Amino acid sequence: MPQGFSHGQDHGHEHRPSGANLRDDGPRSRGDDRPHRVVVVVDEGSNPFELGVMTELCGLRRPELDVRWYAFALCAATPSVRMHAGFFTLSGVADLSAADAADTVVVPNRPDPDVPPSAAVLDAVRRAAARGARLVSLCTGAATLAAAGVLDGRPAATHWRWADAFALRYPAVRWQPDVLYVDDGDVLTAAGSAAALDLGLHLIRRDHGADVANAVSRRLVFAAHRDGGQRQFVRVPVPATPDTGLAPVLDWARERLDQPLTIVDLATRAAVSQATLHRWFRAQLGTTPLSWLTAERTALACRLIERGEPSLDRVAQLSGLGTGANLRAQLRRATGLSPAAYRQRFGPAVPGPRAAPTAPASPGTPAGAASAGGR
Numbered sequence: 001m002p003q004g005f006s007h008g009q010d011h012g013h014e015h016r017p018s019g020a021n022l023r024d025d026g027p028r029s030r031g032d033d034r035p036h037r038v039v040v041v042v043d044e045g046s047n048p049f050e051l052g053v054m055t056e057l058c059g060l061r062r063p064e065l066d067v068r069w070y071a072f073a074l075c076a077a078t079p080s081v082r083m084h085a086g087f088f089t090l091s092g093v094a095d096l097s098a099a100d101a102a103d104t105v106v107v108p109n110r111p112d113p114d115v116p117p118s119a120a121v122l123d124a125v126r127r128a129a130a131r132g133a134r135l136v137s138l139c140t141g142a143a144t145l146a147a148a149g150v151l152d153g154r155p156a157a158t159h160w161r162w163a164d165a166f167a168l169r170y171p172a173v174r175w176q177p178d179v180l181y182v183d184d185g186d187v188l189t190a191a192g193s194a195a196a197l198d199l200g201l202h203l204i205r206r207d208h209g210a211d212v213a214n215a216v217s218r219r220l221v222f223a224a225h226r227d228g229g230q231r232q233f234v235r236v237p238v239p240a241t242p243d244t245g246l247a248p249v250l251d252w253a254r255e256r257l258d259q260p261l262t263i264v265d266l267a268t269r270a271a272v273s274q275a276t277l278h279r280w281f282r283a284q285l286g287t288t289p290l291s292w293l294t295a296e297r298t299a300l301a302c303r304l305i306e307r308g309e310p311s312l313d314r315v316a317q318l319s320g321l322g323t324g325a326n327l328r329a330q331l332r333r334a335t336g337l338s339p340a341a342y343r344q345r346f347g348p349a350v351p352g353p354r355a356a357p358t359a360p361a362s363p364g365t366p367a368g369a370a371s372a373g374g375r
Helices: 048-059 119-130 139-148 160-169 195-208 210-220 247-254 263-270 274-284 289-306 312-319 324-335 339-346
Strands: 032-035 037-042 071-076 080-082 089-091 104-107 134-137 181-183 187-190
Touching: 037 048, 037 119, 048 071, 048 195, 104 119, 104 139, 119 134, 119 139, 134 139, 139 160, 139 187, 181 195, 187 195, 195 210, 210 289, 247 263, 247 289, 263 274, 263 289, 274 289, 289 312, 289 324, 289 339, 312 324, 312 339, 324 339
Parallel strands: 037 071, 037 104, 104 134, 134 187
Antiparallel strands: 080 089, 181 187
8 A cells, every 4th residue: 555545554454444544744723722633435436546636635645745644545435445447446545534534525437337336335325425524527427426315506627528428417516517627616627637637726825825725736846726617628739849838928927917908918929910909818727818818917925915914905015906996896796705714714914714615705616717807
């Protein structure tokens, strides 16, 4: 077993760790002397990639960060679980009582969505939902949440390949087939496998703030933030040589977010027409120039607040959002929090996230899509 997957148990023994054995190296919450507990449920046929993503993001220690990290565990309904295509068998993980003690429960994906999740897993998901735990699905794991009935009437993302089939099978769910992930407050769903990284970093950003999420993404050598509303895939061939047309413009704009940049400015810098610039953004980023610019300014405002800038008017000025009113509107769209609440939660004096998740102010909007103001 890789380090951190088990809790010192001998794989040859029948004894299985319970939920009480969650590893205690996570962040403590204010008013609560325990870390935020993240548990990944593993079921027969689960994909190793998504399991590895959550272990990397939430299970590994982060000594370079001045925050208390998550308590993390894997659990399953049986003592050993055969993973996707029989590549290996996972053993030595906790039993499903670990999910009953979790603040965040991540459900398994279904490599073959026609095979239903086990009844024990569905019961564990329903219990978690009933007590208000945060629920997360990755890729086709949304089918597990849907089968448990916790997605009825709610928006959800899943892999584009299965979106039509799931829409027929679970018509009460508001499927969002073209986004990377959806943050509906206490239920978050990601699309295809790589989107698990995007949603995982979004969770870290929600719990710890943008600076910590950026630090983790640097360790992963991964993009710090792809908006949830970004398209899952772009139907263009991979170029033989790197496309340098848009990247220099993005870097140039990021260095001037405090200035009154316009689409004309970006197009002029790129030496292309505005129509071409829009096509580039749609093809390469799945968004519009104005939406990208607003999201970048909002992310900068978050970092300024986290680093202790005391004046919200100054934050609005330095980030290019202009006014306190616009800062409040964009920050609430992006995070579900007012600037004051964001400072209280993520400012320098705050040690870590609450154990209980915070729901965004506007449930049902793909995370990131709402942060792009003025579309």
